[in-house]
Amino acid sequence: MTMSIRIEKSGALKPKPDEDKLGFGSYFTDHMFLMNYDTDKGWHDARIVPYAPLQFDPAAMVFHYGQAIFEGLKAFRTNDGRILLFRPDKNAQRFNRSCERLCMPEIDEETFVEAIRAIVRVEADWVPAKAGASLYIRPFIIATEPALGVRPSKSYLFAVILSPVGNYYGEGLKPVNIRVESDFVRAVRGGIGNAKTAANYVGGLKAQEIAAADNCAQVLWLDGVERKYIEEVGSMNVFFKINGKVITPALNGSILDGVTRQSVIRLLEEWGIPVVEAKIAIDDVLAAVKDGTLEEAFGTGTAAVISAVGGLHANGSMHVINRGEIGELTSRLYDAITGIQAGKLEDSLGWTVDCG
């Protein structure tokens, strides 16, 4: 790795928050990684500087035309004091796929991972020791050129900020309810649903408010064409265990290719549990709840890891899954992934990367 990173340390470090009360995405560490892009110089001026507000021209294109992509991954503290990243290469690859879709400049995989390792090393004291807690890592690129007119920006900022986090849901590990959304649509084939961009989240806020009013933590999105097939949950991919087999929506261009999703599929294969990626009609899932063949449902995502789904709210009523309890396979997957992430279980698949 040849990237040279200038490091400017903060003179006044913040007090660390109570690890029992981290919540999600509320605290930020003392430093951040920054790097600029312009068409003449490419990516340049890699630096780690004190976390502080950034200056942007009010005409910066990110505010007007939405060129903004991000990733989310986590750093974990092991019992023997090492700090591990979980599959950062997968985030790097998806980051670049998002860049390509949104006409933004890519960052080579090695540079992306090295930037993250470097900032996490500087902020090592911020990686929580508490089980279930971690340091959430948010790399993002935004368009900075000050110009109005719809076209790709000529300048960008790449930043990596860090936030010590606990559970994503207030419910902790308790199963969450999910509301099947039949009016609003998240994404459609030919759109940008498989890019990790700010633009994919804003449209879902209204559906999320409606879901909350129905006692649901998240929205289950259906496809935009037929409004019949399951796509994903607000911030997770989704899996169902029906009659001993696990099924998850196939990647169709409008679904996010989740790193935890990939990891779950791989683990199930390792364990010899049947798993398929396919088109899944919501009606078939609801029928399986009714006839008792739907054994478990869970969401997967970096923020929530593995989250049991306790109920599907559809057609005005709640369809309870597995008596609203965490299923056996859901638990096993949660334990396996968090165990590998925290270095408690053997990482036979080579998923973790040491930050040291």
Next chain:
Amino acid sequence: MTMSIRIEKSGALKPKPDEDKLGFGSYFTDHMFLMNYDTDKGWHDARIVPYAPLQFDPAAMVFHYGQAIFEGLKAFRTNDGRILLFRPDKNAQRFNRSCERLCMPEIDEETFVEAIRAIVRVEADWVPAKAGASLYIRPFIIATEPALGVRPSKSYLFAVILSPVGNYYGEGLKPVNIRVESDFVRAVRGGIGNAKTAANYVGGLKAQEIAAADNCAQVLWLDGVERKYIEEVGSMNVFFKINGKVITPALNGSILDGVTRQSVIRLLEEWGIPVVEAKIAIDDVLAAVKDGTLEEAFGTGTAAVISAVGGLHANGSMHVINRGEIGELTSRLYDAITGIQAGKLEDSLGWTVDCG
């Protein structure tokens, strides 16, 4: 109007750009209007201050989850030295519809218009005198709360920035070619296609690059479900004159409700020219080009006003419209709207608002 606006004048005014070389959205004036929102105080601290970079926390939610809406309108200098806005109430109303869809706080119509009048009055010297040039006005709201986690922000910034502009297209008033996009999709029913948000533009950049390679200035979007019906052009609504009748896609929830579109429909009604809003299949339009019944096509939008479409690129070839020339009705509409906007024609419909 009871809003009190604090005004801080810039000590160093910029030189004004050459009115013959304005382009679009490249120059910004000396001041901007700002106002903040938080859940406790609502909208507060209305102020006009020197145009300058703004500070944002790197975790500001606009960068991550896309809460960003905007409007575009113009101020025109009349021959007798007055400054006119064109239907700012329509922009205010659409601004609030966008806010509602994206779970952002609305700004009452009167405040919105008064903010614009106030900043334009301060920047009166920046309103170009040259025919066809104007002062483009960009009001926008962005989410500023520093937090990760998908939910509406608790704080926002409303800003109005100003840019003296010439023609939107490099081509000037010359007809532009439009490429019919059959792979990528802009928006779908149930999505956010009818909100004026940054999120609706970023997905189109790739299609726009492909269009440019086919010698087209813009993309013609088809519906996301059947990919058969015309929706809109990249930054314009679109009209066709077929057999003496004018037709434009009906507002279906995924199309932007353009102010120029509304104005064109109203003018055509005034003039006794048949105009309908309907579902329009691209195949029917291409057939009308072929059999010679398609007389004219034009796009409408604040930036481009009325822009003749000289050719539709579809299925690998260019279908030339009206021999690639500006049609009679297109010209008449352009003259009428720009005439009313600049105070050269009588404003019998009460569309202009004096900034004085």
